[in-house]
Amino acid sequence: MSTAALHAEHDSHHHDHKESFISKYVFSMDHKMISRQFLITGIIMGLVGMGMSLLFRLQLAWPDEQFGILETLLGKWGKDGKIDPNFYMGLVTIHGTIMVFYVLTAGLSGTFSNLLIPLQLGARDMASPFMNMLSYWFFFLSSAVLLTSIFVETGPASAGWTVYPPLSALEKAVPGSGLGMTLWLVAIALFIVSSLLGGINYISTVLNMRTKGMSMNRMPLTIWAFFFTAILGVLSFPVLLGAALFLIFDRSFGTSFYLSDIYLEGVGALENIGGSPVLYQHLFWFLGHPEVYIILMPALGITSEVISTNARKPIFGYTAMIISLMGISILSFIVWGHHMFITGMNPFLGSVFMILTLIIAVPSAVKAFNYLATLWRGNLRFTPAMLFSIGLVSFFISGGLTGIYLGNAAMDIQLHDSYFVVAHFHLVMGSAAIFGMFAGIYHWFPKMFGKMMNNTLGYFHFWFTFISAYLVFFPMHFMGLAGVPRRYYQFTLVKEFDVWMDVNKLITIAAIMGGMAQVFFLWNFFYSIFKGKKATQNPWESNTLEWTTPVEGIHGNWPGEIPTVYRGPHEYSRPDRESDFFPQHLPDETAPVTAPQEGEQTAPTEVVPQETVESSVFFAAIKRVLGLS
Amino acid sequence: MADISKFALLKTLFWFRKMKLNLFGVKSNSLFKKTLAIFGLMLTPIFLLAADDVVAPPTEFNPMAWDWSSILILVLAILIILVIARSFDIGSLTEKITGKTIVSWNNVNAWAGIIFLVVGLIGVWYEMKIHGKYLKLGDSASAHGETLDSMFYWTFGFTFFVFVVTEILLFYFMFKYKYDKNRKAAYFFHNNKLEIIWTIVPAIVLTFLVLRGFSTWTKITTDIDKNSEEIEVFAYQFGWKARYSGDDKQLGTANFNFISGTNPLGVAEDSAVSSLVNELNGEIKKLEIIKASIEDSSKLWKAQYDRYVSTGMSNSYPEEFKQMKSKYNDLISGAYERQLEKDIKRKNTAIKRIAAYQKDHETFNGTAKDDKITTEIVLVKNKPYIFKYRARDVIHSAYMPEFRAQMNCVPGMPTSFAFTPIKTTEEARASKNDPEFDFYLYCNKICGAAHYNMKIKITVVGSEAEYKTWLATQTPFVAPPAAPAAPTSPKADSTAVKQGTVVKN
Amino acid sequence: MNKKFPKDPAFAVAPSKFNLWLFMLASSMLFAAVVSAFIVHHPDAEKKDAWTAFDLPIYFLYSMFVVVASSVTIYYAFKMAKKDEISANKWLNGITLLLGIVFCYSQYMGWNQLVSLGLTFVNSRPEDISASYVYVITALHVAHVLGGIVLLTICWIQSLRLNVHKKNLTLMSITHTYWHFVGLLWILLYLFLYFAK
Incomplete structure (x- = not known):
């Protein structure tokens, strides 16, 4: 069906559109329903992932204690109330996989790309609703397979979420590399299909289905972020598919792409020869590094939108934000080697990767400063979404700065695979992205479910989560600097590491607190879905197009014609307007003398306040901050 | 293991029924109910997929052995949180009824930000004081480590400064510019000078760090003493x-093919390697004998298997029966034979490879x-x-x-x-x-x-x-040996x- | 009023066609990954000759000719469809489909030839691992061709039902683009494998 025909149909039929249960809730092709499906699956996967992290934190904090409940829960993996070392590895692996792929890639980008791309761009639906539906169901299948892998007799995959061969290729090396690993690979292959279907759709929609007046430079930053994310995904996930394919061949057919010169205890010298385990790492990290930005960029996009809306202020440096997103995206493809400094790679290659890696710090710094400048002299409304966005900025700064240590090849010799790495990526990519996701949920909940969430609970959720996240991850920097390796089952056998026992306990208690804090969220989320206050049309007084659609969310999004866009998305607090926002779809009351041209800053120059053109604005800013003026 | 699937199914069904009861009469719940229903459907295949030999059987169901105190504490904690949550709900309801603002959350959050900042910075300082002493910095036991440590201090100085300043700014802005309905936010989009400054300054600092890192890294990896x-x-x-x-x-x-019990590192030494070859030949012979007698042994296993089934021992000794069944199945399906063939082939390859090396005097140079x-x-x-x-x-x-x-x-x-x-x-x-x-x-x-x-x-x-x-x-x-090594x-x-x-x- | 808005690019390209381009981009990345793995794979830097120590089967070359021929036929099939020459389109579609099947057969014969050289998918000499790569690369490509054959079959059936004509070109044009893509891919892969020696 051509898109035009689709539109015509929607325009005439949307009111009496009666759908069966299955086509409305299960195999739905409506992007809003698909985004709900992604979100709720993501939340469930997130709970599983978080539960796993609590389990292994328990082991790290009280390695000698026996928890009877663990035996009840885990059966043979929790013999005598202690987690089995092999299962510990499995927990670490599946926690990482779930969080990176299922929660922060599909749950975050899948949810909000699906929800916001059509709504904020003024499209009736995605370019291909059918592919969109397939994307969700592949994701669902993949989640089901991964969850099943936890229950197999030999345990889930346990070679770390990066599943480096030969460990992941040899069943005899670790029990998790048997059926568990096979299921892991199947799950990831399905996930890649899902993510490609989704990504292709997002790009296609962004490029082809914008409403009248929605030129690229009037797109909200969320859309820019989703757009770049989708491009990264389409370019990098096939490479992971290649890597996984080789691994599958090595495991199931006995080829030697990654295997060479291996002798296994109890088996003898293996026949496999000629391969290279490091090849897998190259292929994996060619995806793996962009994947980090696939996770982070949607969160940054959401934050830009939420901060701008709730600061009642245009986002500072819209163009700079886009350029830095673009810079990060491009650079992310050529820095994968910084995960492999100590694999014995050519030292010169290492230097090149180091230089490229540290260049990423510049666009990232620009983004952080731009967020700060957006807050400066704003009029901040602390909705839960806003708080989570501010939390994201805080994590992004504190986690991003430690990237400067790790990107430095020389310092990486000491810090590689230590707790410093754990602290770094949990702050900058884990916590920051999760906070972006929470910000998105709180902000667009009214759009997703037509109900409001409870703000007070949101505040509690935020402060408990924020504090506990810092308590969990900040002390890990110190452990890492002291040379404590990650993925250790317990530290009691090494005196050097045993001195950190009190810190480990603190971290675990904080983690449990953080886990408990999610009860606020879960209660709030599920309770509000059916008993929340009915949402108003534009609860946050936002500029973007999604708030012009009916609250109940109809198929085809807009009952009548799709609104036309007249300006950029961030025109808050315009001095020439009574109210402090100016929705994109409202035409100017006083038509400007010259219409804004494409590629030009959409703000009319005459309304720029004095301060911004002042020559010594930087010092003025400092003075103002210090209260001197 | 059918029982776990059955259990899961019953549980799901029960859950469905319960759900209906709980939600009965709630008007706006259709979406919620159906979302839940979708998830019920989504979870069922997971349990169903957990088929027979895949799932580890649950240990015997014995609630008396459960750690009830932990469970109670957990339940209590969740209840307390929910009660708090509920009370705030009531608070907001009161606010709505009386029309008065009891709490200005905007102020509370702004202050909370400041408190977090102060306490957090104190925490950072405390952490450095207490745990700083465990850090290995400045106490390197190797020559290149000292350069690394000094580089660490430079990076630390720079990043810590940025960290403190930006975090202070963030929470200070949060406090200073909290919402005031009489005020309007500043309206500006960008400022080239400011943006250039905060692009150039990090770039310069990073260039400095990169250059230092580059020289250190190159020195560590390539500048190697020839007499090491x-x-x-x-x-x-x-x-x-x-x-x-x-x-x-x-x-x-050394070579991985030479590894054996007596030669754990696989060094190229004639006698050790020849004894490994002998060992491998012996193993191959043994495997071939097993392979030749495979028909007899499968008969034997079949007899055993039948005896277990006919006498009902399969029920009284489920573990043994399960093992036997899998072994018997392997024999019948030929999996066992294939495994034997694979092992023999692998060992033969190893012997062939070793033989190729044994001709090579560069490897076996003594x-x-x-x-x-x-x-x-x-x-x-x-x-x-x-x-x-x-x-x-x-x-x-x-x-x-x-x-x-x-x-x-x-x-x-x-x-x-x-x-x-x-x-x-x-x-x-x-x-x-x-x-x-x-x-x-x-x-x-x-x-x-x-x-x-x-x-x-x-x-x-x-x-x-x-x-x-x-x-x-x-x-x-x-x-x-008694005599010194022959001249090379x-x-x-x-x-x-x-x-x-x-x-x- | 028109002047006020920048040119609206909405619906410039049919979504399915655009998605196909993106899919081809993703596929290219997959092949790029596999091929670069092949390029960097030598297990031992000291043994440069451990790359491909065998001649490619002649059938792979025949496949290339088949691919070129089928590209020509589908090009004319598309052209005919655009001109509403329905019966010519029908025949050309059928021939292309046949050539596609011949291509797959030829690749299969190529694998047979490799096997007869003693180069199977699983090998126990380090230099023979390049054969494993050749199998992976060709098999991935054949998987793509099979996708193309499915498209061609649908297209052919539609053309038999007189559903492919000037006003209904989407399917034909997608098939056309995709078939050129897999054809070009094989030519590039063959040249790469040939010169990789």
Whole structure:
């Protein structure tokens, strides 16, 4: 069906559109329903992932204690109330996989790309609703397979979420590399299909289905972020598919792409020869590094939108934000080697990767400063979404700065695979992205479910989560600097590491607190879905197009014609307007003398306040901050 | 294992029914109910997928053995949270009814931000004070480590400054610009000067850091003393072994095909390798006998199996029956035979490969005879070393935090790391004020169940003499012959350059 | 009024066609990954000759000719469809489909030839691992061709039902683009494998 025909149909039929249960809730092709499906699956996967992290934190904090409940829960993996070392590895692996792929890639980008791309761009639906539906169901299948892998007799995959061969290729090396690993690979292959279907759709929609007046430079930053994310995904996930394919061949057919010169205890010298385990790492990290930005960029996009809306202020440096997103995206493809400094790679290659890696710090710094400048002299409304966005900025700064240590090849010799790495990526990519996701949920909940969430609970959720996240991850920097390796089952056998026992306990208690804090969220989320206050049309007084659609969310999004866009998305607090926002779809009351041209800053120059053109604005800013003026 | 699927199914059904009861009469719940229903449907296949031999059977259902106190505490904690949540709900309801603002959440959050900032910064300071003393910074036991530490301090200075300033700004802005309905936010989009400043300044600082990092990295990885002594460090699941070259100052070649019980590192030494070949031939013969008698044994197993079924022992000894059944199935389906064939083929390949090497005098040049395989590493202070890493089975990582050294050990890809220890163990003990302190080399790449306990002790001694005494106590691979080693041919000399590298086919 | 808005690019390209381009981009990345793995794979830097130590089967070359021929036929099929020459389109579609099947057969014969050289998918000599790569690369490509054959079949059936004509070109044009893509891919892969020696 051509898109035009689709539109015509929607325009005439949307009111009496009666759908069966299955086509409305299960195999739905409506992007809003698909985004709900992604979100709720993501939340469930997130709970599983978080539960796993609590389990292994328990082991790290009280390695000698026996928890009877663990035996009840885990059966043979929790013999005598202690987690089995092999299962510990499995927990670490599946926690990482779930969080990176299922929660922060599909749950975050899948949810909000699906929800916001059509709504904020003024499209009736995605370019291909059918592919969109397939994307969700592949994701669902993949989640089901991964969850099943936890229950197999030999345990889930346990070679770390990066599943480096030969460990992941040899069943005899670790029990998790048997059926568990096979299921892991199947799950990831399905996930890649899902993510490609989704990504292709997002790009296609962004490029082809914008409403009248929605030129690229009037797109909200969320859309820019989703757009770049989708491009990264389409370019990098096939490479992971290649890597996984080789691994599958090595495991199931006995080829030697990654295997060479291996002798296994109890088996003898293996026949496999000629391969290279490091090849897998190259292929994996060619995806793996962009994947980090696939996770982070949607969160940054959401934050830009939420901060701008709730600061009642245009986002500072819209163009700079886009350029830095673009810079990060491009650079992310050529820095994968910084995960492999100590694999014995050519030292010169290492230097090149180091230089490229540290260049990423510049666009990232620009983004952080731009967020700060957006807050400066704003009029901040602390909705839960806003708080989570501010939390994201805080994590992004504190986690991003430690990237400067790790990107430095020389310092990486000491810090590689230590707790410093754990602290770094949990702050900058884990916590920051999760906070972006929470910000998105709180902000667009009214759009997703037509109900409001409870703000007070949101505040509690935020402060408990924020504090506990810092308590969990900040002390890990110190452990890492002291040379404590990650993925250790317990530290009691090494005196050097045993001195950190009190810190480990603190971290675990904080983690449990953080886990408990999610009860606020879960209660709030599920309770509000059916008993929340009915949402108003534009609860946050936002500029973007999604708030012009009916609250109940109809198929085809807009009952009548799709609104036309007249300006950029961030025109808050315009001095020439009574109210402090100016929705994109409202035409100017006083038509400007010259219409804004494409590629030009959409703000009319005459309304720029004095301060911004002042020559010594930087010092003025400092003075103002210090209260001197 | 049908019972777990059944259990799951019953549970799901029960849940569905309960759901209906709970939600009955709630008007706006249709969406919610259906979303839940979708998830019920989504979860069912997971349980159904968990088919027979896949799922670990649950241990016997014995609630008395459960840790009820923990469960109660958990439940209580959740209840308390919910009660708090509920009370705030009521609070907001009161606000709505009375029309008065009880709490201005905007102010509360702004203040909370400030409090968080202050407490957080105090926490950072406290953390540095308390845990700073455990950090290994500035206490490097290797020469290059000191450069790394100084670089760390530079980076730390820069990042910590940025960290404190930006976090203060963030929370200060949060406080200063909290919502006021009488105020309007500033309206500006960008400021080129400001943006250029905060692009250029980080760029300059990073250039400085990059240049330092570049020179340090290049120095560590490429500037290697030609006179360094080579020690082979061998990683396996789950431990380390070291190999010192003996009197000839040459590490003998080694290959994974030569590894056997008596030759754990697989060094190229004639007698050990020939005995391995014999061993392999013996194993092949044994396997072939088993293969030949496979028909008889499957009959035997069938008889056993039938007896279990007919006498009802299959019910009373389910574990044994299960094992027997799987073995019997393997025999019947031919899986067992295929496995045997595979093993025989693998062993034959190994013999073939070894035979190819045995013809090659570069490999078997006799330098391995006097190599000493040790279970600890002893180094001499201020003497340059190259650690040559090999891994037997999976990737390991040789991590020596005290020496600021780390390198992956990859099967099939020899790696190395060069460094010079500058502190003896005794000195380190004195400076750390810990008489029991020792240097260790840890594994730092996930490698299996005992990854956390894979380490080897490193002792740094002050003088060559101490080292010699220790080395003399270690036995060489082959007990030294009466006569000195034969003079090496020019061909062997040329291989000496590549000494210690792993031979490939 | 029109002047006020920048040119609206909405619906410039049919979504299915655009998605196909993106899919081809993703596929290219997959092949790029596999091929670069092949390029960097030598297990031992000292043994440069451990790359491909065998001649490619002649059938792979025949496949290339088949691919070129089928590209020509589908090009004319598309052209005919655009001109509403329905019966010519029908025949050309059928021939292309046949050539596609011949291509797959030829690749299969190529694998047979490799096997007869003693180069199977699983090998126990380090230099023979390049054969494993050749199998992976060709098999991945054949998988793509099979996708193309499915498209061609649908297209052919539609053309038999007289559903492919000037006003209903989407399917034809997608098939056309995709078939050129797999054809070009094989030519590039063959040249790469040929010169990789």
